[in-house]
Amino acid sequence: MEKRYTIGEFRKLSGLTARTLQYYDEIGILTARRTAGGHRYYQEQDLSTLQKIVSFKFLGFSLGDIANFIHKDIWNEKDSLIFQHDLMKRKREQLNDVIRLLTLAIDQMEKGGILHTDIFISMINHVQMEDHHKSWMKSLVPAPYVDELFNRVKSNQEEIEKKAMNLFSRIKEMAFSDPTSRAVEQLVTELMEPATEVAGDDLERLEKLFATDLEGDPWLFPYPFSPEEEKWLEQVMMYYSEKEKIESGEA
Secondary structure, three states: OOOEEEHHHHHHHHHHHHHHHHHHHHHHHOOOOOOOOOOEEEHHHHHHHHHHHHHHOOOOOHHHHHHHHHHHOHHHHHHHHHHHHHHHHHHHHHHHHHHHHHHHHHHHHOOOOOOOHHHHHHHHHHHHHHHHHHHHHHHHOOHHHHHHHHHHHHHHHHHHHHHHHHHHHHHHHHOOOOOOOOHHHHHHHHHHHHHHHHHHHHHHHHHHHHHHHHHHHHHOOOOOOOOHHHHOOOOOOOHHHHHHHHOOOOO
């Protein structure tokens, strides 16, 4: 006969309050049984369900999503653990990415640099939205090519992020200055270097493709710049694009 646990015993095992257990019971993700006399109790298998709830909550799933996982779970116990293991590994990678960005931000401040919060938030967002970015890009270009692009970034991610934080900060500090100035020209040159390193000869094609499709999905890649800063940057990039065409004889 499977072991039974009273509410008090299960509460001690789980570390949850009686009110939390009652709430889980009410929404149907961890339902207590009842004796003939109406007393609530739990069984051994409920500990496995509780473990899933704890894991999925840590991963950031809502209780509604957790309920769907539990009610639709047709895996055996090993498959369920493998699924949770893979999600935890992904969570660890995301945490490591955020820790790296926090370290980068602290280092910049310790060196006397200005930390622009909107830039930092944008970079954190990029880390958290990586899977969405991949899916979106794969809807536009072949999946193997997208995987190759992301692998190039991963191989040198810390250096790319350092350059990005520095360049974005300088853009904010130089915004609205004369686009023809030597300092702005140097900034544009440095801004193009990381993109060229990653995309190579496909940079221009990708820019045109993404610029068109991003109009319908601006939430995917939120810029760390104000609308005014964006407008100035667009004018700068257009100026140097036209200048390059003239110098190369394409205009």
